Amino acid sequence: SAVISQKPSRDICQRGTSLTIQCQVDSQVTMMFWYRQQPGQSLTLIATANQGSEATYESGFVIDKFPISRPNLTFSTLTVSNMSPEDSSIYLCSVVLSSGRIYNEQFFGPGTRLTVL
Amino acid sequence: GIQVEQSPPDLILQEGANSTLRCNFSDSVNNLQWFHQNPWGQLINLFYIPSGTKQNGRLSATTVATERYSLLYISSSQTTDSGVYFCAVGYSSASKIIFGSGTRLSIRP
Numbered sequence: 739s740a741v742i743s744q745k746p747s748r749d750i751c752q753r754g755t756s757l758t759i760q761c762q763v764d765s766q767v768t769m770m771f772w773y774r775q776q777p778g779q780s781l782t783l784i785a786t787a788n789q790g791s792e793a794t795y796e797s798g799f800v801i802d803k804f805p806i807s808r809p810n811l812t813f814s815t816l817t818v819s820n821m822s823p824e825d826s827s828i829y830l831c832s833v834v835l836s837s838g839r840i841y842n843e844q845f846f847g848p849g850t851r852l853t854v855l
Numbered sequence: 856g857i858q859v860e861q862s863p864p865d866l867i868l869q870e871g872a873n874s875t876l877r878c879n880f881s882d883s884v885n886n887l888q889w890f891h892q893n894p895w896g897q898l899i900n901l902f903y904i905p906s907g908t909k910q911n912g913r914l915s916a917t918t919v920a921t922e923r924y925s926l927l928y929i930s931s932s933q934t935t936d937s938g939v940y941f942c943a944v945g946y947s948s949a950s951k952i953i954f955g956s957g958t959r960l961s962i963r964p
Contacts, residue, residue, distance in 0.1 A: 739900070768950075771951070775896075779956075780941065780955065780956050780957050781898075781941070781943075781954045782954075783951060783952075786949065786951065828896055830898065834950045842885070842886050842945055842950040842952075843886070843888060843900070843903040844888065844943075844952055845900060846890075846898040848896070848897055849896045849897070849898075851896065
């Protein structure tokens with residue numbers, strides 16, 4: 739597996755502001771994803787973070803609200819823009835390791851717990 | 856799209872009991888993973904098991920791909936087994952996975 743870190747681990751923000759979450763992996767990975775977990779719910783995929791190109795968003799998620807960057811094979815950011823209390827969730831990044839490992843097993847970072855007031 | 860259903864939604868057991876959690880999925884899959892989300896929110900990989908049977912200590916899992924279900928067995932439960940257990944399946948070459956709604960397990964001392 740890989741060591742995946744996220745910053746910040748938690749934050750409390752005011753409505754209307756934006757927060758950028760970082761995901762760092764200790765080795766190069768083929769794929770990175772961002773998920774949202776609303777309180778008491780399961781995980782929902784927001785987007786696939788593509789290295790060097792625009793992210794691929796799932797239905798119901800748009801780039802203006804959740805801009806994503808992935809400048810290299812070990813790092814990605816997710817921004818939650820113009821936040822409202824409904825954005826209060828845990829945000830998690832996940833990775834699929836490069837060749838030599840089980841092809842598409844996903845490993846998750848520790849998550850960022852966001853509260854919007 | 857593919858549907859993933861987990862049962863039971865909630866399970867309360869005494870320490871030392873055994874349990875079976877089920878995951879049903881509606882289409883062929885190329886990935887099936889079981890996760891444990893501990894009370895601090897961390898997702899822990901338990902099994903990568905698109906087919907067959909695997910065991911790891913007190914935990915084991917079986918996936919019958921032709922019948923579209925997977926089972927997670929926990930034996931001799933401990934309080935540290937408490938948390939939410941998620942099944943997630945993948946069905947495309949894009950490596951994306953879809954999560955079930957989870958089973959919340961509470962082990963009482």
